[in-house]
Amino acid sequence: MSSFAGRMKEYPTISLDRFDRENLHARAYFLSHCHKDHMKGLKGPLLKRKLQFSRTVRLYCSFVTKELLLNNPKYAFWEEYIVALELESPTQISLVDEASGEKEEVVVTLLPAGHCPGSVMFLFEGSKGNVLYTGDFRFAAGDASRIELLHSGSRVKDIQSVYLDSTFYDPRFYQIPTREVCLKGILELVKNWISQSSHHVVWLNCKAAYGYEYLFTNLGDEFNTQIHVNSLSMFKKMPEILSYVTTDRRTQIHACRHPKDDEYFQGNRLPCGCTAADGTPLRIISIKPSTMWFGERTKKTNVIIKTGASSFRACFSFHSSYSEIKDFLSYLQPVNIYPSVIPIGRTLAEVTQLLKLMCRKQSDHSRLIYKPLGVLKRCRVERPTYGNTHKPDRCSCCTCLQVTVWCMTYKTYGLQTFAECTVRPHLHTVTETKTDHFYFVEEEEEEHEGQGDAKPAKEEVMKEPEEKMEEEGKENCHAPKWEDFFTTEMLTDSQNSQSHSCCSVTSPSRMTGSQTPELFSDEEPPGNDENFSLTLSASLSNHSSQNMDSCLPDTLILAPEQREQGNVRTSMTSQKEVNDGLILQPELDEVSDSQASSDFNIPCTPESKVPQPDELLQLYRKLASGEERKI
DNA sequence: GCGATCAGGT
DNA sequence: CACACCTGATCGC
Numbered sequence: 001m002s003s004f005a006g007r008m009k010e011y012p013t014i015s016l017d018r019f020d021r022e023n024l025h026a027r028a029y030f031l032s033h034c035h036k037d038h039m040k041g042l043k044g045p046l047l048k049r050k051l052q053f054s055r056t057v058r059l060y061c062s063f064v065t066k067e068l069l070l071n072n073p074k075y076a077f078w079e080e081y082i083v084a085l086e087l088e089s090p091t092q093i094s095l096v097d098e099a100s101g102e103k104e105e106v107v108v109t110l111l112p113a114g115h116c117p118g119s120v121m122f123l124f125e126g127s128k129g130n131v132l133y134t135g136d137f138r139f140a141a142g143d144a145s146r147i148e149l150l151h152s153g154s155r156v157k158d159i160q161s162v163y164l165d166s167t168f169y170d171p172r173f174y175q176i177p178t179r180e181v182c183l184k185g186i187l188e189l190v191k192n193w194i195s196q197s198s199h200h201v202v203w204l205n206c207k208a209a210y211g212y213e214y215l216f217t218n219l220g221d222e223f224n225t226q227i228h229v230n231s232l233s234m235f236k237k238m239p240e241i242l243s244y245v246t247t248d249r250r251t252q253i254h255a256c257r258h259p260k261d262d263e264y265f266q267g268n269r270l271p272c273g274c275t276a277a278d279g280t281p282l283r284i285i286s287i288k289p290s291t292m293w294f295g296e297r298t299k300k301t302n303v304i305i306k307t308g309a310s311s312f313r314a315c316f317s318f319h320s321s322y323s324e325i326k327d328f329l330s331y332l333q334p335v336n337i338y339p340s341v342i343p344i345g346r347t348l349a350e351v352t353q354l355l356k357l358m359c360r361k362q363s364d365h366s367r368l369i370y371k372p373l374g375v376l377k378r379c380r381v382e383r384p385t386y387g388n389t390h391k392p393d394r395c396s397c398c399t400c401l402q403v404t405v406w407c408m409t410y411k412t413y414g415l416q417t418f419a420e421c422t423v424r425p426h427l428h429t430v431t432e433t434k435t436d437h438f439y440f441v442e443e444e445e446e447e448h449e450g451q452g453d454a455k456p457a458k459e460e461v462m463k464e465p466e467e468k469m470e471e472e473g474k475e476n477c478h479a480p481k482w483e484d485f486f487t488t489e490m491l492t493d494s495q496n497s498q499s500h501s502c503c504s505v506t507s508p509s510r511m512t513g514s515q516t517p518e519l520f521s522d523e524e525p526p527g528n529d530e531n532f533s534l535t536l537s538a539s540l541s542n543h544s545s546q547n548m549d550s551c552l553p554d555t556l557i558l559a560p561e562q563r564e565q566g567n568v569r570t571s572m573t574s575q576k577e578v579n580d581g582l583i584l585q586p587e588l589d590e591v592s593d594s595q596a597s598s599d600f601n602i603p604c605t606p607e608s609k610v611p612q613p614d615e616l617l618q619l620y621r622k623l624a625s626g627e628e629r630k631i
Numbered sequence: 632g633c634g635a636t637c638a639g640g641t
Numbered sequence: 642c643a644c645a646c647c648t649g650a651t652c653g654c
Contacts, residue, residue: 209645292642344643
């Protein structure tokens with residue numbers, strides 16, 4: 001449940017998903033989706049009064065959210081103040097202080113969040129950088145890379161902060177079966193039951209929340225039926241959903257909920273009654289969608305659990321799992337991540353600490369220059385060596401003794417390239433990329449201010465020396481290992497995602513590798529069931545033992561405790577080595593820096609700042625005079 | 632009487 | 642197996 005206070009550090013005059021307290025002073029409101037925990041204060045009389053006296057304050061949301069919101073009469077007063085925005089369509093919004101007239105412009109883009117109908121993330125782009133507020137979301141691994149508007153050209157945008165749905169950001173929730181797998185399990189369970197006779201019916205015991213609709217549409221398609229619900233009004237303008245629901249209770253699949261004091265519900269399982277129109281008793285099973293999660297080393301997952309003679313739980317999650325969140329964050333690499341939910345049993349400090357591991361490293365700016373180069377094959381060009389046996393590379397464009405370039409190309413995670421000049425550094429700019437080479441050349445201006453000394457011609461500084469790979473051992477011949485680039489914490493995740501890392505087109509459902517979910521599990525002691533259990537027996541397994549499968553030899557993922565212990569040790573070591581200048585850590589820098597490669601054929605990020613010639617000149621002078629650490 | 636908040640249940 | 646929401650008790654205005 002969201003505990004987000006409503007405001008973002010970068011754009012504090014905006015309020016999102018909270019409408020009380022300080023949020024009463026916002027210049028604009030944003031609603032990510034229509035769940036109550038994101039609507040706190042939305043019907044408050046103070047806010048209502050404020051709107052009546054305002055000419056500019058509006059509530060921005062998706063069209064579907066607007067429809068769902070206004071379906072509730074308590075929120076009807078919002079109608080004239082809501083501005084529905086199209087998905088994936090950047091829109092400029094003026095944030096006006098009505099007292100002073102002061103104005104700030106921000107561009108907002110709604111990105112589908114996969115949480116419930118109408119749910120979106122908000123991407124804000126303005127003077128304080130790019131900020132992503134996720135609302136609640138369920139992304140599968142790899143989904144972020146498919147969202148065009150998170151990219152500028154082929155690169156991921158520079159995200160300053162992510163305000164994150166961290167509901168399951170805890171290693172305990174390492175894996176939640178994919179929607180596809182869960183759906184398959186439910187379809188099979190329903191099929192096995194309702195095919196027995198027309199009096200066999202299924203009750204989907206759904207909470208009163210939006211988000212189950214795709215379950216209805218898939219069941220409807222599969223069994224060519226409609227799903228019985230209490231009301232159609234909220235879907236009246238949504239034909240995609242409307243055609244799958246009905247208020248006619250003569251159907252085999254129900255998602256109705258019990259009306260208050262409904263006599264039918266007393267002692268019965270189906271809220272709308274337990275007999276057919278002709279008086280025949282219905283044979284009812286209930287399926288309760290619930291979140292199920294599985295540990296890192298779990299091999300088998302069961303997406304259906306039998307909880308009683310005629311009751312089941314079915315795996316269903318509105319939120320991304322830990323591994324899905326990590327995949328998402330690894331891809332975006334924001335500078336800051338702020339949790340909007342504290343998982344049960346955790347503290348804010350713990351979650352914040354865990355999220356720090358996923359933030360872009362910000363330390364030691366002076367040593368590193370970030371150069372996003374586009375999409376290349378993974379390769380390491382050079383590894384810094386400080387021993388006597390390895391001769392430093394000489395920069396061929398000048399007297400610079402050593403230029404060390406790290407190249408990591410990894411489509412799923414975005415390209416990061418890092419350059420370090422340890423002696424008399426120059427500012428080099430990438431102008432060309434190839435499969436296994438890239439080139440650094442001097443910037444071409446600087447002519448007007450004459451230091452008069454040699455202006456190096458545009459030429460190659462360094463290529464990949466194939467032989468350098470030998471020192472890494474044979475296993476490193478083809479590509480660098482992830483250990484070389486990330487902390488162990490990140491690595492562990494990367495190991496898990498090796499399969500998708502190498503092929504970003506791989507189905508996201510394959511993210512968790514070898515884990516082949518089983519469809520059904522039985523919590524009941526054996527022998528207490530009716531004949532229906534026979535139809536399931538082939539795929540039943542013991543739920544309580546599911547986490548004991550972790551020792552199976554084909555489980556490749558490390559255990560959490562191993563991972564964490566290893567992480568602490570390795571992180572400390574690598575940090576020391578970084579401090580000692582022995583190992584380069586991948587670092588990112590401001591986007592404006594990245595845009596210096598003017599002849600690189602990927603379009604610039606619109607909001608980024610291209611350095612002016614005079615700024616570059618100053619930079620060069622500082623570098624030349626050995627002031628590199630102040631850059 | 633109304634709204635906010637919390638606990639507890641599903 | 643930790644979603645979101647409802648109900649009821651309590652408190653303050």
